[in-house]
Amino acid sequence: SQTIHQWPATLVQPVGSPLSLECTVEGTSNPNLYWYRQAAGRGLQLLFYSVGIGQISSEVPQNLSASRPQDRQFILSSKKLLLSDSGFYLCAWRALLTSYTFGSGTRLTVV
Amino acid sequence: ELKVEQNPLFLSMQEGKNYTIYCNYSTTSDRLYWYRQDPGKSLESLFVLLSNGAVKQEGRLMASLDTKARLSTLHITAAVHDLSATYFCAVDKKSVGLEYGNKLVFGAGTILRVKS
Numbered sequence: 001s002q003t004i005h006q007w008p009a010t011l012v013q014p015v016g017s018p019l020s021l022e023c024t025v026e027g028t029s030n031p032n033l034y035w036y037r038q039a040a041g042r043g044l045q046l047l048f049y050s051v052g053i054g055q056i057s058s059e060v061p062q063n064l065s066a067s068r069p070q071d072r073q074f075i076l077s078s079k080k081l082l083l084s085d086s087g088f089y090l091c092a093w094r095a096l097l098t099s100y101t102f103g104s105g106t107r108l109t110v111v
Numbered sequence: 112e113l114k115v116e117q118n119p120l121f122l123s124m125q126e127g128k129n130y131t132i133y134c135n136y137s138t139t140s141d142r143l144y145w146y147r148q149d150p151g152k153s154l155e156s157l158f159v160l161l162s163n164g165a166v167k168q169e170g171r172l173m174a175s176l177d178t179k180a181r182l183s184t185l186h187i188t189a190a191v192h193d194l195s196a197t198y199f200c201a202v203d204k205k206s207v208g209l210e211y212g213n214k215l216v217f218g219a220g221t222i223l224r225v226k227s
Contacts, residue, residue, distance in 0.1 A: 044217040
């Protein structure tokens with residue numbers, strides 16, 4: 001069966017520090033991978049998506065970047081965090097003819 | 112640009128009552144999803160609606176899709192406290208030029224509070 005792992009679950013980082021959030025998927029090949037952010041407990045905003053290794057599409061200009069070094073690994077990064085980067089970050093995957101499945105999320109607080 | 116609008120954004124219900132959450136979207140789409148989110152948690156998939164007239168039911172929740180009207184509804188029957196959560200609808204948006212590079216566009220969510 002397919003599973004998605006996301007870590008860490010919570011993170012408190014100072015302004016200006018770097019960020020690396022990791023997401024891995026098991027039990028499927030060549031999935032589409034997605035990073036969403038949820039601010040203030042409301043709507044979800046798509047940040048990045050990837051249809052294959054090294055292929056990243058950015059939805060909104062921001063302080064973040066994404067990479068996909070392996071087929072089932074998706075990484076969200078920042079060189080210098082801003083206060084506005086705080087939020088709940090969700091990784092999701094989807095393969096052909098399947099639904100979207102979300103990871104357990106990372107709650108990031110930038111202080 | 113695909114826009115997804117949910118209403119109401121906040122719903123306070125008495126136990127035992129019925130109510131409907133509405134989801135309108137602006138362009139044609141292949142699929143519509145409903146998710147539930149409990150405070151501090153991730154999204155739990157409730158329904159996937161694939162075609163016009165699709166209706167799915169699970170317990171006290173029933174979802175339907177009218178692709179011609181670009182409208183989906185989530186109907187709550189005889190609400191119970193355990194249904195308190197935030198409910199999101201989301202619509203698949205196909206990206207031009209990508210084999211199956213669909214993207215999920217979310218509504219703002221409906222916060223449901225069921226009072227005893």
